[in-house]
Structure formats: structure tokens, C-alpha cells
Amino acid sequence: xxxxxxxIGRTVLFFGVCFAIALIWVRFLPVxxxxxxxxxxxxxxxxxxxxVSMSEMPExxxxxxxxxxxxxxxxxxxxxxxxLWKLINEGADRGGSTISQQMVKNLFLWQGNSKLSKYARKAxxxxxxxxxxxxxxKERIVxxxxxxxxxxxxxxxxxxxxLHHFNVHAKDLSTHQMALLAAVLPNPKSYQAVPAGQxxxxxxxxxxxxxxxxxxxxxxxxxx
Numbered sequence: 461x462x463x464x465x466x467x468i469g470r471t472v473l474f475f476g477v478c479f480a481i482a483l484i485w486v487r488f489l490p491v492x493x494x495x496x497x498x499x500x501x502x503x504x505x506x507x508x509x510x511x512v513s514m515s516e517m518p519e520x521x522x523x524x525x526x527x528x529x530x531x532x533x534x535x536x537x538x539x540x541x542x543x544l545w546k547l548i549n550e551g552a553d554r555g556g557s558t559i560s561q562q563m564v565k566n567l568f569l570w571q572g573n574s575k576l577s578k579y580a581r582k583a584x585x586x587x588x589x590x591x592x593x594x595x596x597x598k599e600r601i602v603x604x605x606x607x608x609x610x611x612x613x614x615x616x617x618x619x620x621x622x623l624h625h626f627n628v629h630a631k632d633l634s635t636h637q638m639a640l641l642a643a644v645l646p647n648p649k650s651y652q653a654v655p656a657g658q659x660x661x662x663x664x665x666x667x668x669x670x671x672x673x674x675x676x677x678x679x680x681x682x683x684x
Contacts, residue, residue, distance in 0.1 A: 479568070479588070483595050486567065486604060494608055496571050497616055504613070508620040512630050514603040514683075520635045520671055521618065522602045523679055527670030528642035528663075530559040533602075534674075534682035538593035539586055557585075563605040564589045599683035610648050611641055625654045635671065639664040 490511035501507045514522070526533045532540055538560040557565070565571075568588060569581050592601065611621035618641070622630040626637050633641075643663040644651035651660050 479591075482568065483592070487596055487600065491567065491604060491608055494567055496566060496610075497608075499571075500610075500614055507614040507616060508624060509616040510619040511607050511617065512619045514599060514606075516631050517606075517618075518631065518633075519675055519679060521606065521630065521633065521638055522599075522683055523671040523674040524635065524638040524642045524667055525602065525606055525645075526559065526674050526679070528639075528645060528667045529562065531670065531674070533559050534598065534679070536560075538589040558589070559605050560593055560601050561585055561589045562609070563601055564592055566608050567604065597683075602683055609645065611644060611653070613649050615648075621653075635668055636664065639668040639671065642667050 493509070497507055497509060530540075536558060538558060540556065540558055543556045564585055565581065569585060570577070572578070572581065596604075607617045607619075610616050611618070612624060615621055615624045618630040618633075621641050622628050622633050622637070625641065626633065628637075640653040640656055640660060643656070643660045644653050651657070653660065656664065
């Protein structure tokens, strides 16, 4: 039993040190890749991915992401506890993750879809998210998120998504184009930004209106 406790303690310490080093890296440097990108590259043969700086992006880029994925992003500390408890009480096994949680999942964790895998991942994801919210400013969290998430099969990051779908650089995306990209994020392997189906078109309109509210209310105070 003593040896087991030592082994567990050393394992926790090892992963804690690795996580701290990774946090220092992503606080200041572009993310070179994620484990999910590596898996998709092996599965597909190649992926599309480029990093772009938030400083190059017009404000409607983060605003559309916030409106689509986490309208309370500027006000919470990583986890929307009321939403989470509601989902647990109702027995839901998906949804309710904040942008911070999704960033942590995509950057540090795995993508398994079984119920056991989801619950195990969530148990690790929540404490890591709380740490990330302390260590990284909101602007950096959004910057990482917009750069590492998948917008179409094998297409990662806002720069490659813009080139892939609209043949423009991310900084030149219109508000409506960005809203279309944000609308596919719940399931980028099933939804298409171009040509947009009925659901994506309707959802993009809602996101676009929400983005205007985000910009007019608290975006600058949140990420600038």
C-alpha cells in the first residue's frame, strides 16, 4: 500500500510538472499541435493548420465565437456551475462546456465519445480549467481556442478555416462568414459552412446578432 501511494504521488507530481511546463509554453508561444491533430493526421494522411495572432484579428472574430459557444465567457471563471449541475441532474451527457473547458479538452485531453470516457474526461477537465483561468488571461484562452479547434474534417484553426471555406485570410473574414464558421462548431464533421444548410444558416444569423451584443456590451473589457 505504501508503494502504491508513492507511485500515485510520483505520477501526480510528474503530470503536474508537465502541465505547468505546458501552461508556460501556451501562455507565450503558439501551440505547435494537439494530440487530436496528431491522431487526425495519422487517420487522414494530412491536416491543415496555421496559427494566427489575436492582435491581427478584427473584434468580430472572437465576438462570434463567444456568441456561438459561451455567451457568459467574460463573466465566469472557467465553469458555468449552474449549467453543469442542471445537465447532471437532467442526466445529459453532452453540452454545457465553456470555451475555457473546450480549450482545455482540445489542448490537453482526449476526444473519446463513450459515456465513461466523457465522465472521466470531465473529472479531469474541470480542475484543469480552473487552473487555466487563473494562469491565462481571457484573451489568450480565446486566442488558443480559435486556433486549435476543428472547423471541418482535418481543418484546424481560424486561418485555415477561412482559406478552406472562403479563400481569404482570417483577418479578412466578414462578420457573416465568421458566423457561418462558428455555427458548425458543435459538429464540424457533420455541418457545412459552405454550402450552408438550413440549420447552419439559421444558426449563423443568431450568432451574428449575438456577436453584435457581445461587442457592444463587454468584449473590450474582457479580452483587450
